[in-house]
Amino acid sequence: MSTFDLIIKGGTIATASDVYTADIAIKDGKIVQIGTSLDGAEKVIDATGKYVLPGGIDSHVHISQPSGEGISMADDFETGTRSALFGGNTTVLPFCLQEKGTPLRQTLNAYHKLAEGNLYTDVSFHLIVSETNPTLLGQELPALAGEGYASFKVFMTYEGLRLNDAEILKTLDVARSTGSTVMIHCENEDAIRYLIEKHEAAGDVAPRAHASTRPAAVEREATHRALTLAEIADVPIVIVHVSNGQAMEEISRARARGLKVFGETCPQYLMLTAEDLDGMDWEGAKFVCSPPPRDKAAQEECWRGIETGVFDLFSSDHCPFKYDDERGKKFPKGKESFRHIPNGIPGVETRMPILFSEGVMKGRIDLSRFVALTSTNHAKTYGLYPQKGTISIGSDADIAIWDPSVKRTIRHAELHDGADYSPYEGIEVTGWPTTVILRGSVMVSDGELVGKKGDGQYQTARTRTPNSL
Numbered sequence: 001m002s003t004f005d006l007i008i009k010g011g012t013i014a015t016a017s018d019v020y021t022a023d024i025a026i027k028d029g030k031i032v033q034i035g036t037s038l039d040g041a042e043k044v045i046d047a048t049g050k051y052v053l054p055g056g057i058d059s060h061v062h063i064s065q066p067s068g069e070g071i072s073m074a075d076d077f078e079t080g081t082r083s084a085l086f087g088g089n090t091t092v093l094p095f096c097l098q099e100k101g102t103p104l105r106q107t108l109n110a111y112h113k114l115a116e117g118n119l120y121t122d123v124s125f126h127l128i129v130s131e132t133n134p135t136l137l138g139q140e141l142p143a144l145a146g147e148g149y150a151s152f153k154v155f156m157t158y159e160g161l162r163l164n165d166a167e168i169l170k171t172l173d174v175a176r177s178t179g180s181t182v183m184i185h186c187e188n189e190d191a192i193r194y195l196i197e198k199h200e201a202a203g204d205v206a207p208r209a210h211a212s213t214r215p216a217a218v219e220r221e222a223t224h225r226a227l228t229l230a231e232i233a234d235v236p237i238v239i240v241h242v243s244n245g246q247a248m249e250e251i252s253r254a255r256a257r258g259l260k261v262f263g264e265t266c267p268q269y270l271m272l273t274a275e276d277l278d279g280m281d282w283e284g285a286k287f288v289c290s291p292p293p294r295d296k297a298a299q300e301e302c303w304r305g306i307e308t309g310v311f312d313l314f315s316s317d318h319c320p321f322k323y324d325d326e327r328g329k330k331f332p333k334g335k336e337s338f339r340h341i342p343n344g345i346p347g348v349e350t351r352m353p354i355l356f357s358e359g360v361m362k363g364r365i366d367l368s369r370f371v372a373l374t375s376t377n378h379a380k381t382y383g384l385y386p387q388k389g390t391i392s393i394g395s396d397a398d399i400a401i402w403d404p405s406v407k408r409t410i411r412h413a414e415l416h417d418g419a420d421y422s423p424y425e426g427i428e429v430t431g432w433p434t435t436v437i438l439r440g441s442v443m444v445s446d447g448e449l450v451g452k453k454g455d456g457q458y459q460t461a462r463t464r465t466p467n468s469l
């Protein structure tokens with residue numbers, strides 16, 4: 001009988017702190033030894049010349065979530081996690097959206113049902129709080145936090161979903177007392193409404209108007225307000241999908257005042273601009289997300305945030321809608337306005353290859369920073385560390401083996417999500433995760449799927465110690 005199930009030999013291992021060459025031995029889904037000249041395994045993978053990294057953790061993805069416009073998302077748990085897996089991820093954190101008037105647990109059970117038996121990666125849910133009532137705040141959220149649902153997202157925008165400042169404060173209060181982590185979507189809804197009405201009155205209804213009605217100022221103001229509310233409630237928060245330097249400045253200033261704040265940015269803010277929304281014949285709808293991509297200067301600001309540590313998290317905000325479906329259903333005669341385009345773009349599979357190629361291969365960040373931004377910090381922020389997010393003895397054997405010599409042009413036809421386009425079509429990248437291992441099981445081997453639907457498992461998260469980090 002072999003001592004180990006699997007040994008990964010001779011690769012360059014990178015964690016958030018170290019880069020070194022060694023072998024990794026795996027038994028019963030866990031990393032049990034790291035050393036040189038290890039042997040005695042049933043299966044050996046030669047990783048010479050490759051990077052051996054912790055599996056990616058994408059802590060911001062939307063799967064099977066109902067949109068406000070009644071359009072279905074293009075990914076269910078099967079296609080969403082399959083796509084994530086091929087992009088080097090072993091864990092994703094989608095959202096369970098609270099349905100108004102329905103007990104949160106009921107909705108959560110429905111999400112679990114959708115996920116069960118369909119996962120290619122491990123999954124852990126965030127809860128979206130869309131209304132605050134005494135039962136939710138006083139009973140449901142505390143009970144769920146105790147069961148391992150330790151993070152929730154609140155929105156300052158989107159009619160029907162947004163919370164006002166008083167509601168956000170009450171929610172932050174629950175986070176403080178339960179040790180949960182709150183993600184905040186920061187855009188000023190009233191200012192956006194004002195701008196939308198002006199644009200529609202002027203007949204300016206093309207997709208590009210989506211970006212014009214959500215300028216950086218609405219994000220900056222809401223970011224400042226969210227940070228102020230967190231300061232008053234005395235609780236750490238995550239500012240999600242930051243798109244530009246003005247919002248980054250608010251984060252830096254809050255940190256200087258002593259706030260515990262985590263910053264997240266996404267590939268769209270490095271690779272796209274508002275001009276992409278200008279595509280002919282509604283093609284611009286393919287790039288509609290909130291906050292919107294901005295300009296080249298903002299892209300450079302976000303890169304600086306990635307390099308200097310303003311950002312802790314690099315997530316996809318994968319939120320896929322089919323372009324063709326969307327056109328058929330959403331733009332019937334008389335309804336052709338940007339405000340009916342569902343917000344969100346796909347990107348769970350391309351998140352890490354884009355940052356690896358543009359960041360690591362172009363010398364903007366080193367491998368350890370890449371690992372921190374795409375895996376380790378997600379596990380730490382959302383209560384999954386060190387089971388997830390690192391390569392160390394006792395951790396889950398969630399590993400992606402990257403071949404830095406692979407050159408690929410991103411083509412949606414070669415991706416594995418359920419959408420019908422990629423906003424990054426045609427972008428050339430160097431480096432790709434060619435082998436992906438989930439809790440010791442090889443799921444993708446040299447680019448081929450060998451794992452099965454259902455191999456992924458649900459993971460509960462740990463809360464923070466209330467009021468501390």
Ligand code: URP
Nearest residue numbers: 185289290317319343344
């Ligand atoms: O446009 C976006 N980002 N859609 C996804 C939902 C959200 O706000 O994260």
Ligand code: ZN
Nearest residue numbers: 185240241290
């Ligand atoms: Zn959001």
Ligand code: ZN
Nearest residue numbers: 060062317319
């Ligand atoms: Zn999102």
Ligand code: ZN
Nearest residue numbers: 069339340341
């Ligand atoms: Zn509409």
